Amino acid sequence: MSDRIRQTVVTVSAVVAVVGSFIGSGAAGGTPIQDAAGGALGADSTLIAPAGPAFSIWSVIYLGLIAYAVWQFLPAQTHSPRQRILGYPIAVTLLLNAAWILSVQAGLLALSAVVIAVLLIALLFTFVRVVRTRRRGQGWVQSIVVDGTVGLYLGWVSIATAANVTALLTASGFDGFGWPADAWGVAIVIVAGLAGLALAVFGEGRLSPTASLAWGLVWVAVSRTTGTLPSAAVAATAIATASALVVATVIIRLVAERTARASRD
Known part of the structure; x- marks a missing residue:
């Protein structure tokens, strides 16, 4: 019975998250996320805001979350020790979303x-x-439905958290302690890249967190070169950081796989 309750909670949470995304997209007549809150999260609101097409990754993430909700309800997963460990934490992230x-x-x-920020902690x-x-x-x-989905989710929320907090500070009139806006933008992008590197090291080269984080950084660069708030420094740093993160993750994964093979031999 406890397993069925968990499965039901995960499924209901997924439905709530999908309905929320439908409302957030503006498809139900509401205000799209980028236009809500006075446009504070729009593509040209801060130097860390990604261009609009970046948010299409949510479609992939939600598809993975729906697939997980269905998959974890299958009889073979009902008494899975792994799903008993992962089910409720994933449900919490869905409700926070x-x-x-x-x-x-x-x-x-x-x-x-x-x-x-709490969502990011829950995803970590x-x-x-x-x-x-x-x-x-x-x-x-x-590997795809569980590991891949959670990884994509985490990577994207990492860059989204940076953009959201930056938007709040900007809207609050934060002057950056006298630092130029470009300097802050570059610093935040580098910190996001280092966070992605830490995830890659801990995850032994998991590709999905890097993929979504790099995706977000690339679209930050696009926004800084094509929007109304240009910054060559932030754009160049975002591209360089995304590229370095992808290369580092691939290397970490190859080393981890080689080490695993050696230990089996």
Whole structure:
């Protein structure tokens, strides 16, 4: 019974998150996220805001989350020890995601920054559990639906958190302690890249967090070269950081796989 309750909670949470995304997209007649909260999260609101097409990654993430909700309800997964560990943490991230959309739609920018920061912490917690419970030979479906989805989710929320907090500070009139805006932009991009590198090291070269984080950084660069708030320094740093992160992750993965093969031999 406890397993069925968990499965139901995950599924209901996924439905809530998908409905929230539908509302957040403006498809239900509401204000799109980029236009809500006075446009504070728009593509040209801050130097860290990615261009609009970057948000299409949510379609992939939500597809993965829906697939997970269905997959974890299959009889073979009902009593899975791994799903008992991952189910509720993933459900929490889904509900937090919906809460973030609601806070933005309500124009509560400060609350949205708090919620997305908590969401990032919840995803980090979930990612740690994903990595520690992964087993070789678990199958490609589980690797994509569970590991891949959580990784993409975490990588994108990492860059989204940086953009959200930056938007809040900008809207609050933060002057950056006298630093030029470009300097802050470059610094934040580098910190995001270092965070991605830490995830790659801990995850032994997991590709999905790097893929979504690099995706976000590339679209930050696009926004800084084609939008109304240009910054050559931030754009160049974002491209360089995304490229370095991808290369480093691939190297870490190759080394991890070679080490694993050597230990088996």
